[in-house]
Amino acid sequence: MSIMDRTRSILKRYPLGAAGIYLVLVVMCVETTVENVLDVLRQRAAMMSASEMLVRVEASNPARAEAVVSDVGVPTGSPFLEGGSASVASASLLQQLTGAIRRARGNIISSQVDLQGRQSKAGFITATSSFEVEPASLLPLLYDLEVGMPFLFTEQLVVQAPSGVSEARKLKVILAVSGQWQAAK
Numbered sequence: 001m002s003i004m005d006r007t008r009s010i011l012k013r014y015p016l017g018a019a020g021i022y023l024v025l026v027v028m029c030v031e032t033t034v035e036n037v038l039d040v041l042r043q044r045a046a047m048m049s050a051s052e053m054l055v056r057v058e059a060s061n062p063a064r065a066e067a068v069v070s071d072v073g074v075p076t077g078s079p080f081l082e083g084g085s086a087s088v089a090s091a092s093l094l095q096q097l098t099g100a101i102r103r104a105r106g107n108i109i110s111s112q113v114d115l116q117g118r119q120s121k122a123g124f125i126t127a128t129s130s131f132e133v134e135p136a137s138l139l140p141l142l143y144d145l146e147v148g149m150p151f152l153f154t155e156q157l158v159v160q161a162p163s164g165v166s167e168a169r170k171l172k173v174i175l176a177v178s179g180q181w182q183a184a185k
Helices: 002-011 015-060 064-067 086-103 135-147
Strands: 108-114 124-133 152-158 171-180
Touching: 002 015, 064 108, 086 108, 086 124, 086 135, 086 152, 086 171, 135 152, 135 171
Parallel strands: none
Antiparallel strands: 108 124, 124 171, 152 171
16 A cells, blocks of 8 residues: 555545645645735835935935936926026026036036126026036037036037146136026016
8 A cells, every 4th residue: 555545545534634734735825825925015115115215316416317318309307597596597507517517527627607698688697617628528528518408508618638748638628508597477
C-alpha cells in the first residue's frame, strides 16, 4: 500500500478531517493572496509619497526646474513678465537671466535693468548682463533664455574672444534681453 492509498483511506474514514484540511488550505491561500495585495498597495503608496516629495523638491529649486526641458512643443506659463509693479517684473527678469547664466556655468561680472529704454513705453523691460562663459555653453544659454516662458528676446549680444594665451579660454559676453510686462489694470 502506497502513501497515497493510506492517505485516501484515512480521509474516507474521517470526512470532517478532510473538510477541515481543505478549509485550512483555502484560508492559507486567501491569506497569502490578501497579504500580497496589501504589499503591492503599500509599495504603491510609498512610490506615490516619493513622487510627491520629488515634485516638492523640484518646485523648491527653481534653477533645476527651469533646466528641465519638456517634451511638449508649447511651453507652459504666462508669456509676460510677472509682477505687480515694474520693479518686481524687472527683478524677475534679472533673476531669469542670472539663473540661465549660472546654469551655463558662467561667471557674472555685472548686471543691470533698464526700465527707461526705447521700448519702455510698450511695456518692455530690458536686463543687461556682462559675464564670462565657456564657448560651448553660449548657444545653450541663448536657447535656454528664448525657449521658455515668459517670452524673452535678445536685444544685444556682444561676444569677445580671449585675446592672449595667458587668458582663460572663456568668452567675455554682454547680453541684453527684454520681456514684456503688463501693468495691473
